[in-house]
Amino acid sequence: MSELKKVNTNSIRISAEEKISLFSNMATMLASGIAISEAIDSLLDEAKGGRRTVLLTLQEDVGSGHHIHQSFAKFPKVFDKVTINLIKSAEESGTLETSLKDIQANMQKELEFADKVKSALMYPSLVMVVFVLVLIVMLVVVVPKISQVFSRLKVDLPLATQVLIVMSNALTGQPLLTIGTLVLIVTGAVLLYRYKREAFHNFLYDMPGVSQLIRKTDLTHFTRNLYLLLSSGIPIVMALELAEDVVRKSEVKALINQAKNRAVSGYPFFQGLRSKDRIVPEMMIKLMEVGEKTGTLETAMQAVSEHMDYEVTKSLAKFTTILEPVMLVFVALVVGGMMMAIISPIYGLISQVGVM
Secondary structure (H helix, E strand, C coil): CHHCCCCCHHHCCCCCCHHHHHHHHHHHHCCCCHHHHHHHHHHHHHCCCHHHHHHHHHHHHHHCCCHHHHHHHHCCCCCCHHHHHHHHHHHHHCHHHHHHHHHHHHHHHHHHHHHHHHHHHHHHHHHHHHHHHHHHHHHHHHHHHHHHHHHCCCCCCCCCHHHHHHHHHHHCCCCCHHHHHHHHHHHHHHHHHHHHHHHHHHHHHCCCCCHHHHHHHHHHHHHHHHHHHHHCCCCHHHHHHHHHHHHCCCCHHHHHHHHHHHHHHHHHHHHHHHCCCCCCCHHHHHHHHHHHHHCCCCHHHHHHHHHHHHHHHHHHHHHHHHHHHHHHHHHHHHHHHHHHHHHHHHHHHHHHHHHH
């Protein structure tokens, strides 16, 4: 008990892998006929960090007669509203182990999806790291030696060369001040991101090339979670409201909210997903229409989510294929520009000597 009193549950976080393991182990134990209290005790034996805090809270709440979803709701940064409502519905219908397996499978798909994005961005990130290292080496090693030669010969330097020398002098002559300034800039950027995260995301998501990819990603998350919610018996209006929380782009949120309002008014919800900009593909809307008319909406949503997953994977491959040469050209232009800034005064000096 004392262990829990010291912890603020609102700040607890655990990794996606830990959540998958937690739900998988709980589902397996419950399916084997083990009581929930015994399952929690067993999982606590090797639990550490945030996962231990979650299990201790769950142990205390279950022992006091509370539901599992009420306990999980105390950790908003660990369990989202979709997960909590799925568990609530499962507890009411007596299908907890089945829902836990479904949640675990969904989290596994989301993790695999995130891994695809990370692997797609790995090469561009590596190129940027190499570029920064090359830039630092040139400013610390190459430019100081060249600047000494120029200062002795009193050569008129181009603006680009002067800028390079100023940057090099700042990095080599006043390293503490330069590092301190960089730390302040990074800290300011982190604080700005923390308190203005939505504005930053909106700017990033509206960038050319990124916007279409994020939209497809949102539709993948939306359809996958809607399928899971509907198959758990959650009404369409509540399912749409919960699924709205998993998307990031404002126009997609607005469309889902519009679809929810259509459903509240008694009309087919898919009609609200149509827009002049065709944010939601017509094929996707047609599948929903057929599913809603035939009473197989959750099956249709599963098919749509799998199709959108394929579309995002394909779009990611195209995006990285285009991004890689663009980044290489950018690095080549910057490094080439720096070399020209160094070589051009030397060439001018040689030309003057030739004239003499």
